[in-house]
Every structure is written in C-alpha cells, then in structure tokens.
Amino acid sequence: MLLPQAADSRLPLLDLRGGSPAALAGLVQPGDLVVAHPDWWRQVAALGMALPSDVVGVTSTAPCPDAVAQALQDGGLRLVQVYGSSETAGVGWRDRAGEPYRLFSYWRAVGGEVLERARAGGTPERHGLQDRLEWFGEAAFLPAGRIDHAVQVGGMNVFPAYVGEVLALHPDVLACQVRLMRADEGVRLKAFVVPRPGADDAAGLRVALGEWIGKRLTPPERPTAFSFGPKLPRGPGGKLADWIIDAWD
Missing domain, CATH: 3.40.50.12780 (ANL, N-terminal domain)
Known part of the structure; x- marks a missing residue:
C-alpha cells in the first residue's frame, strides 16, 4: 500500500495482520x-x-x-x-x-x-x-x-474443475464434483465424491482423499468438506447441481 506523505512527516501506519x-x-x-x-x-x-x-x-x-x-x-x-x-x-x-x-x-x-x-x-x-x-x-x-471459472479462496484464484481432476485420479474415486461452499457453509471448496464399487468406507476414504490432495494441491485448493453418494447431484434438467454438505454422509 502506498500512502502520500504530508510535508516532512510520515503518516502513522499500524500493521494489524498479526492481531485479531x-x-x-x-x-x-x-x-x-x-x-x-x-x-x-x-x-x-x-x-x-x-x-x-x-x-x-x-x-x-x-x-x-x-x-x-x-x-x-x-x-x-x-x-x-x-x-x-x-x-x-x-x-x-x-x-x-x-x-x-x-x-x-x-x-x-x-x-x-x-x-x-x-x-x-x-x-x-x-x-x-x-x-x-x-x-x-x-x-x-x-x-x-468468471470467464475462466476460477473462484477466490483466501484471496487466491483456484479452479474447482482442476481440483476435481486431481481427486478423480484417486483409485477409489469413480466421479466427483468440486464447488465453492455456500455462504452458510463456509469460505472454502467442498467436494462430492462417488466411490468406486467396493470403496464403501466413507470415513476411510475421507482420510485417504485428505492425504491425496495434501500431496498434490496447495492449501487454498484443498476441499475441506467431503460428501459421498452413489451418484453426483443433478437438477431436474440433468445438469450438475449444488448440494448441502450436512445432507450427505
């Protein structure tokens, strides 16, 4: 930030970044x-x-x-x-x-x-x-x-589609969708995951995916909430739709 100087004196400047x-x-x-x-x-x-x-x-x-x-x-x-x-x-x-x-x-x-x-x-x-x-x-x-479909997380541009591609590379993920949380859910990304047949332990998969993205994504890119279901949420017209985190395990 640049501030003008008045005469020969400097404007007082307080750095509040380290405080509440x-x-x-x-x-x-x-x-x-x-x-x-x-x-x-x-x-x-x-x-x-x-x-x-x-x-x-x-x-x-x-x-x-x-x-x-x-x-x-x-x-x-x-x-x-x-x-x-x-x-x-x-x-x-x-x-x-x-x-x-x-x-x-x-x-x-x-x-x-x-x-x-x-x-x-x-x-x-x-x-x-x-x-x-x-x-x-x-x-x-x-x-x-957005034209490039980026969203802001913690002041950084992140791309939910790219995050979804990284999650989809996990061997236990059949399909997934990543979105920015709703205003009442938080300010980070969330992910809806369809596990592959046989990957029925949601709690274990949640831990495994956390470790997976921890090695491949920056902190702002990492979803902080995972929902699991047999198919991706879709609206009446068949388009991918948003979901409420607490409505899914």
Whole structure:
C-alpha cells in the first residue's frame, strides 16, 4: 500500500495482520483508513463492533459479500470495495453494497471484457478481464461471473474443475464434483465424491482423499468438506447441481 506523505512527516501506519479483528475497536480513530481483505472484514462484521465516525475501510483481493458490506455500512463504516485483479490492479470501486462499480478515471471499456488503460505519454494498454461484466452506461458495471471459472479462496484464484481432476485420479474415486461452499457453509471448496464399487468406507476414504490432495494441491485448493453418494447431484434438467454438505454422509 502506498500512502502520500504530508510535508516532512510520515503518516502513522499500524500493521494489524498479526492481531485479531476484535482489536480494531480499541485502535481505530476518527479519520483512519483501514485496508483489509473480505474475510477479515467478515470477522469484523460478525463482531458487531461500533466504530468511530469518519473511518473508511478498503477491501480488495476478492469479492466482498453484500451482506458483509451492508452490515459494516449499517455500523457506520464507509467501506470502499475495489474490483480488479493481480494483472490489472484496481479497475473500479464502489462504496455501497450491491451497487455497480465505477471505473477509475484511467480505464475505459473498449469491449465487453476488454479495458484500455491510459499511460502518461505512452501508448494505451489493453487488458482482457477474467470476469464477464454487465455494463450500465460507459463507466459503471457489475461482475457477471468468471470467464475462466476460477473462484477466490483466501484471496487466491483456484479452479474447482482442476481440483476435481486431481481427486478423480484417486483409485477409489469413480466421479466427483468440486464447488465453492455456500455462504452458510463456509469460505472454502467442498467436494462430492462417488466411490468406486467396493470403496464403501466413507470415513476411510475421507482420510485417504485428505492425504491425496495434501500431496498434490496447495492449501487454498484443498476441499475441506467431503460428501459421498452413489451418484453426483443433478437438477431436474440433468445438469450438475449444488448440494448441502450436512445432507450427505
């Protein structure tokens, strides 16, 4: 994070990464700027703490759930959500839950998912985005789903399809599906596994799969909940469907 310097003095900067979000209430002062990621803000919202007036929060690296942003807003915090990626940095911002993002002034849209960035004294740079965007005029938009089917886990891009392929390589797995957990289930990946005939010990298979992915996937990629059944969940039209973790062994 870069902060401007006022005259010859440096702005005071506190690093809260090693502490609990609960400590924020005793540290923050009117006029402060607090920069964090959505999961950290989710914990702050769950505490329901009262913050001083004129405090601004910034969240980026992953989408901030509207319910979290609204809870913080109801508590008096102005939360600025920044949309972007590691390739583009910040593209747009908003400070109201559910409202469209506004493009930063140095970006302009040149196609549905292509943006052009102005460079001082240089040739503009074009960048393709990882999300489909729904546009509201020339400078306001809402993300409308990933193009590359990645999801955010712990601030990292992970690919459920790839994780499913790794799980399917296990000799006791006949088929599997991997998805991001529902909001009421958690913030990690979950997997539904159809065991091969003869692999009837769900508890043993759960342990074996944990060891399997522990050697082949990074921590954000590893599902933290496994469900087992005779066939993958499907909707009325036959398409793969979501499932509730607690409804399956």
